[in-house]
Amino acid sequence: MKLYEYESKDIARKYGVQIPRGVLATSPEEALRAAEEFGAVVLKSQVLVGGRGLAGGILKAESPAEAYEKAKELLGKMIKGERVEKLLVEEKICVAREYYVSITVDRATRQITYLVSSMGGVEIEELARKHPEKIKRMSVDPSIGYLGYMGREATVFMELPWSLSNQVDHVLSAMYRMMIDYDAELVEFNPLALTCDNKLIALDAKIIVDDNSLFKHPELQALYGRGLTLYERKAKELGFNYVELDGDIGVISNGAGLTMATMDAILYYGGRPANFLDIGGGAGRERVKEAVNLLLTHPKVKTLLVNIFGGITRCDEVAHGVLEALAEAGVSKPVVVRMLGTNEEEGRRILSEKGITVYSEMDEAVRKIVEYSRGG
Amino acid sequence: MGILLSRNTRVIVQGVTGKEGSFHTKLMLEYGTRIIAGTSPGKKGQTVHGVPVYNTVGEIVRDHGEVDASIIFVPAKFAPDAVYEAIDNGVKLVVVITEGIPLHDELEFVNYARRKGVIIVGPNTPGLITPGEAKLGIMPSHVYVPGGVGIVSRSGTLTYEVARELVKHGLGVSTVIGLGGDPVTGLDFIEVYDMFSNDPLTKAVVLIGEIGGDAEERFSKYYASLRVKKPVVAYIAGRTAPPGKRMGHAGAIISMGIGDYPSKRRALEEAGIPVAETPSQIPLLLGIR
Numbered sequence: 179m180k181l182y183e184y185e186s187k188d189i190a191r192k193y194g195v196q197i198p199r200g201v202l203a204t205s206p207e208e209a210l211r212a213a214e215e216f217g218a219v220v221l222k223s224q225v226l227v228g229g230r231g232l233a234g235g236i237l238k239a240e241s242p243a244e245a246y247e248k249a250k251e252l253l254g255k256m257i258k259g260e261r262v263e264k265l266l267v268e269e270k271i272c273v274a275r276e277y278y279v280s281i282t283v284d285r286a287t288r289q290i291t292y293l294v295s296s297m298g299g300v301e302i303e304e305l306a307r308k309h310p311e312k313i314k315r316m317s318v319d320p321s322i323g324y325l326g327y328m329g330r331e332a333t334v335f336m337e338l339p340w341s342l343s344n345q346v347d348h349v350l351s352a353m354y355r356m357m358i359d360y361d362a363e364l365v366e367f368n369p370l371a372l373t374c375d376n377k378l379i380a381l382d383a384k385i386i387v388d389d390n391s392l393f394k395h396p397e398l399q400a401l402y403g404r405g406l407t408l409y410e411r412k413a414k415e416l417g418f419n420y421v422e423l424d425g426d427i428g429v430i431s432n433g434a435g436l437t438m439a440t441m442d443a444i445l446y447y448g449g450r451p452a453n454f455l456d457i458g459g460g461a462g463r464e465r466v467k468e469a470v471n472l473l474l475t476h477p478k479v480k481t482l483l484v485n486i487f488g489g490i491t492r493c494d495e496v497a498h499g500v501l502e503a504l505a506e507a508g509v510s511k512p513v514v515v516r517m518l519g520t521n522e523e524e525g526r527r528i529l530s531e532k533g534i535t536v537y538s539e540m541d542e543a544v545r546k547i548v549e550y551s552r553g554g
Numbered sequence: 555m556g557i558l559l560s561r562n563t564r565v566i567v568q569g570v571t572g573k574e575g576s577f578h579t580k581l582m583l584e585y586g587t588r589i590i591a592g593t594s595p596g597k598k599g600q601t602v603h604g605v606p607v608y609n610t611v612g613e614i615v616r617d618h619g620e621v622d623a624s625i626i627f628v629p630a631k632f633a634p635d636a637v638y639e640a641i642d643n644g645v646k647l648v649v650v651i652t653e654g655i656p657l658h659d660e661l662e663f664v665n666y667a668r669r670k671g672v673i674i675v676g677p678n679t680p681g682l683i684t685p686g687e688a689k690l691g692i693m694p695s696h697v698y699v700p701g702g703v704g705i706v707s708r709s710g711t712l713t714y715e716v717a718r719e720l721v722k723h724g725l726g727v728s729t730v731i732g733l734g735g736d737p738v739t740g741l742d743f744i745e746v747y748d749m750f751s752n753d754p755l756t757k758a759v760v761l762i763g764e765i766g767g768d769a770e771e772r773f774s775k776y777y778a779s780l781r782v783k784k785p786v787v788a789y790i791a792g793r794t795a796p797p798g799k800r801m802g803h804a805g806a807i808i809s810m811g812i813g814d815y816p817s818k819r820r821a822l823e824e825a826g827i828p829v830a831e832t833p834s835q836i837p838l839l840l841g842i843r
Contacts, residue, residue: 228798283657285737285767288664320661361658363737389800390630391656419802423794434735434802435709435764438791443832445794454795456802459692487711487718488694518718519694540715541834 209249361391425450466499493525674740701726765792
C-alpha cells in the first residue's frame with residue numbers, strides 16, 4: 179500500500195529526517211493561511227499516481243493571494259484519473275543541489291538494498307536508463323542491518339561535502355529503521371536536497387508498505403483500498419484479485435499466471451482485455467456467480483470470457499454459477515466458458531442447454547470471444 | 555530421476571490437521587509420496603489419513619529418524635516460525651505453500667535457510683512434483699505424465715496449462731517446480747536450471763516467467779554464458795499488464811522500470827531462448843529444436 183506524500187513525510191519527521199515546514203490544505207483559504215505563515219510556498223497535490231509534477235499537480239506561489247488562486251486551481255483537478263482532495267502547502271526551500279536516495283528489497287540478492295545517486299529529482303527509471311553509472315547500490319544483510327560505513331560511502335559517491343557525512347548517516351539509518359518498523363517495500367526521498375545553508379532536507383518522500391504485513395499495522399490496514407476505482411473496491415470486498423484495464427473483454431480466471439496468460443492471449447488474437455480478475459483456488463458456485471455478476475454489470479465489459487483450469491474445481495458448480503449470475507444480472511452479453519476439471523461433461527451439458535458453448539482449449543475460447551467482441 | 559524429490563524422500567507435513575493440510579496430505583499419499591508424520595501443535599496423538607500427528611518436528615525426528623523434506627500449510631502469521639522449526643531440526647528441503655507471508659519475514663528466513671544450506675521452495679508456491687514418483691505440493695497430479703521436460707515456473711495454474719499442452723503432444727515432464735509468486739523466493743531460475751542440467755532424465759527445460767523483477771533477465775545472461783547447455787523454451791505472462799499494478803501475485807508488478815514484458819522477451823531471445831506467444835506454442839518450440 180502506497181502512502182501519501184504527507185503521510186510519508188510525517189513518518190520521516192518522526193525519525194529525525196529534515197522535512198520542509200508544511201500544512202495540509204483542503205480549501206484555498208487554508209492554503210492562503212499557510213502562505214501567510216511561510217511566505218513563498220509550493221502547493222503539492224496529494225495523489226497516489228506517479229508523475230504528478232509533469233501532469234501539472236505541483237505549483238509554486240510567491241504570495242498568499244497567489245497561493246489562494248493556485249490552490250483553487252488544483253483542488254478538484256483530475257490527475258491521471260485521480261481527483262485532488264488535499265494539498266500539501268510547504269515553505270519554498272532554497273536548493274543548492276538535488277540527490278536521490280531509496281531503500282528497497284533486491285529480489286536477486288534477497289537483501290535490503292540502498293540506491294543512491296547525485297542526480298536527484300528525476301525518476302529512478304529514467305536515471306537507470308540514461309546514467310546507470312550514477313547509481314550506487316549497497317546491500318544490507320537483514321540479520322545485521324545498516325552499518326555506518328554505508329553512509330560514508332554514500333557521501334563520497336554522491337560528491338557531498340565531507341562535513342555532511344554525519345547527516346547522510348542520519349538519513350540512511352533512519353530510512354533503514356522506517357523500512358523495518360513499517361514493513362516497507364520502499365522508502366524513497368527524491369529529491370533529497372542540499373539547501374543553500376548546507377542542510378540535507380527531504381523535498382519528497384514515498385513509502386510503500388508491504389500488503390502482506392498490514393495486519394501488523396492496524397492503523398494502516400484501516401486505510402487500505404484508497405485510490406481504487408469503484409469496481410476495484412467492489413472486487414476487493416468480494417476477495418478477488420482485480421485490476422482494471424482499458425479493453426472491453428471481461429476476463430475471469432483462476433491463478434494470477436493463468437489470468438495474465440488469458441489476457442495476453444486475447445491481445446495476441448486481436449482483442450483487448452477489460453480487466454484482470456483472479457478468482458483464486460477451488461472456486462465454487464457462489465464465487466463464480468459473484469465474479470460473473472461483477473463483470474456483467476460493468477459498463478465497459480461488452481463480452482465475457484471465463485477460463486477456469488482447476489485440479490479440484492467442479493465444472494458443474496462453475497456452470498451453475500455462470501447461469502445464476504446471468505439470470506440475476508439481467509443483461510445479455512456474450513459469454514464464452516473454457517473449463518477443465520472434475521465433472522467436465524456435466525458442466526458442459528448444463529451450459530450448452532442454455533446456449534453457451536464450452537471449450538476445452540484456451541486458444542479456441544479466446545478466438546471465439548475476440549470474434550464476439552468484434553460483433554461476430 | 556528428476557530433481558529434488560523421489561518416491562524415497564521422507565516427508566513431513568507441517569499444519570497437517572488444517573483444511574488444506576489434511577486434504578492435500580490425502581492427495582499426496584494417493585500419489586505415492588512417502589509421508590512419515592505431520593505436526594500440529596496441541597494435536598499430538600491424532601492421525602490424518604493414517605499419518606501420525608505430533609506437536610513438534612523434534613518429536614518426529616526423535617521417533618522416526620531423519621526427515622528429508624517438509625511441506626508447510628501453516629497460516630501466514632505462523633509460517634515463518636514453522637520454517638525455522640524445520641530448518642533447525644535438520645530438514646534440508648522446505649516447501650512453503652502458504653501465501654501472504656510478510657515480506658521482511660520472508661527475507662529473513664530465506665537468508666537463514668541459505669546460510670544453513672537448506673533449499674526453500676516458495677513461499678506462495680504450488681510446490682513440486684516428479685511425475686510417477688512423488689508430489690510435494692497442491693497441483694492436480696493427473697495433468698502430469700513422466701518424461702524428459704523439466705518445468706520451472708513462477709506461476710501455479712499456468713503451469714498446469716503448459717503441462718497439459720505438453721501431454722497433448724506426447725511430451726512428459728521430469729520434475730515441475732513452482733518458484734513461488736512472492737518477490738522473495740528461496741530458489742531462482744538459475745539454480746533450478748543447474749539442477750535440471752545435472753539430471754540425466756531432463757532433456758529440455760520450459761521456463762514460465764511473469765512480469766516483475768529481473769529473474770528472467772538474469773537467467774538469460776547466465777544461460778548465454780554457458781558453453782554446454784540444455785535447450786530452454788520460455789513463456790512470459792503479463793504482456794498486457796499495466797505498470798504499477800499488482801497482478802495478483804505480490805511478485806507480478808512492474809515497478810521502478812524493472813520487469814516489463816519487452817525487456818524479458820528481448821533478454822531471453824538474445825540468449826537464444828525462443829519465447830512462446832501462447833502456452834499452446836511451447837510444444838512446437840520444443841519440437842523444432
